[in-house]
Amino acid sequence: MAGKRKERARVASQRLLAPGIYDMRIATDLAKDAGCGQFVALYPKDKSTLLPRPISICEADRQAGELRLVYRVAGKGTAEFSHLQAGDSVDLLGVLGNGFPAGRAQRSMTAALLGGGIGVPPLLELAKELDCDRRIVVGYRDSQCFLREDFEAQAPGHVYIATEDGSVGTKGNVMDALRENGIAPDILFACGPLPMLRAVKQYAIEQGILAYLSLEERMACGVGACLGCVCQTAGVDPHSHVHNARVCTDGPVFEAREVEI
Amino acid sequence: MKTSVTIAGVEFKNPVMTASGTFGSGMEYGEFVDLNRLGAVVTKGVANVPWAGNPTPRVAEVYGGMLNAIGLQNPGVDVFIQRDLGFLEQFDTRVIVNVCGRTVEDYLEVVERLADTRVDMLEINVSCPNVKEGAIAFGQKADALYGITSRIKKAARQPVIMKLSPNVTDITEMARAAEAAGADAISLINTLTGMKIDIERRKFVLANKTGGLSGPAIKPVAVRMVWQCANAVKIPIIGMGGIASAEDAIEFLMAGATAVAVGAMNFVNPYATMEVAQGIENFLAGHGIEDIHEIIGCVNR
Secondary structure (H helix, E strand, O other): OOOOEEEEEEEEEEEEEEOOEEEEEEEOHHHHHOOOOOEEEEEOOOOOOOOOEEEEOOEEEOOOOEEEEEEEOOOHHHHHHHOOOOOOEEEEEEEEOEOOOHHHOOOOOEEEEEEEHHHOOHHHHHHHHOOOEEEEEEEEOOOOOOOHHHHHHHOOOOEEEEEOOOOOOEEOOHHHHHHHOOOOOOEEEEEOOHHHHHHHHHHHHHHOOEEEEEOOOOOOOOOOOOOOOEEEEOOOOOOOOOOEEEOOOOOEEEEHHHEOO | OEOOEEEOOEEEOOOEEEOOOOOOOOOOHHHOOOHHHOOEEEOOOEOOOOEOOOOOOOEEEEOOEEEEOOOOOEOOHHHHHHHHHHHHOOOOOEEEEEEOOOOHHHHHHHHHHOOOOOOOEEEEEOOOOOOOOOHHHHOOOHHHHHHHHHHHHHHOOOOEEEEOOOOOOOHHHHHHHHHHOOOOEEEEOOOEEEEOEEOOOOEEOOOOOEEEEEOHHHHHHHHHHHHHHHOOOOOOEEEEOOOOOHHHHHHHHHHOOOEEEEOOHHHHOOOHHHHHHHHHHHHHHHOOOOEHHHOOOHHHO
């Protein structure tokens, strides 16, 4: 795997997927180094916004050299990105982070992929990279179930939806949908808001199974130098020598028992 | 063309350093930057024992800059000597270790542990605004600064740089106190204490409520303070605060800094240090300047 680098790339396409949710494809050789659960950091052009914005990789087309990023407009930086069009240039830093260890799911296992809100996109590349039985459980606020068709294409008949307003699938969250559909996974992979990840961790401990959680934290450097984005660890972290790991470099994916969330 | 500078008898191949806390010990940015190209790597603050730092969120972006309240998380001097110094030994660059502590004794313990290492200089952190004990407590009163500086000077085997805080009424008073106590150099500025409030949540953005402001937003303040100190003391100054380009660095040199450090902009452009070093060379060549000393402090002559 090549080293991390900052480069100027071209936007291949961008479209609106759901209100506030954008689907951007970027032509970049970084795609060749990218794996599921990793992220890149995009730089706004507006110089009043200095820091790059970490965005998870939804799909990495290694042959074509294209990254697909599905993100939510959350502030000034992402608002600027949403106006990019095919052919525009964009500076990005990548590939960052330790992603999902797809290899931990053996072929005989059933893996549950749990995603909530803007935590849903990285599960798509994971679904492609897993070589086992997959149950994809994704939670949304309402009927704007972005990426649903992409997941159906990966795991036909095994995509389960939860919505907060009950408009599609199970009314409730992904854990409600997991139980309602009688899914009994051997291993879990999850990305979503903190309360969801806490519930996933608790479930994994009760069931005695492995769960890999993708965490989020405010970042500055994205490469492990600034120690801005730490999470609390159960044991003394081998790098920091305190109970802190760096979400950007030691994570963002951690086994549930390693982290205090 | 001569780009080398000397501070307290230590020669640096060029005046470009890394600002403490923005570059780790060089391992992470070694993937982007040829560390051999730098005048010095200034490490993140090291204490006598591991420090866990502050709760998150620790960083926030603000207009033209950022706030941080990391709280000097570090693995402690023993791990640092073995791992970080071991790593830095591979490179042909100077190593300046930033030292932090809660009490004078904490600082002295680190200084003594580093005495027999290859470390070229010590930078004493009396200016971090994000910890409750130590650090800035020693850097906001001239007599306290004088006291810690003289005790560290007695114990230190390497030349001592005192890193000054801009969060004072008159920074020249601090510079004079450091000089009078025997400091070999001063570095400035550390971050300016700031705050950001999330108006939707009606809450502080940083868990620590306040944080240190850095980035281009603070550069004019930093240049002014370097100029003030250059006219107040004879010891060399390492200037920093929002340096993003060679042009920024040259402003600091002209204001009177013998060397400069790139800080928050490493986060924005991981190649910033190398680009600044190259840009200074290009400036000197482009202006027919034989020796960088021709521009150091030139506005004061």
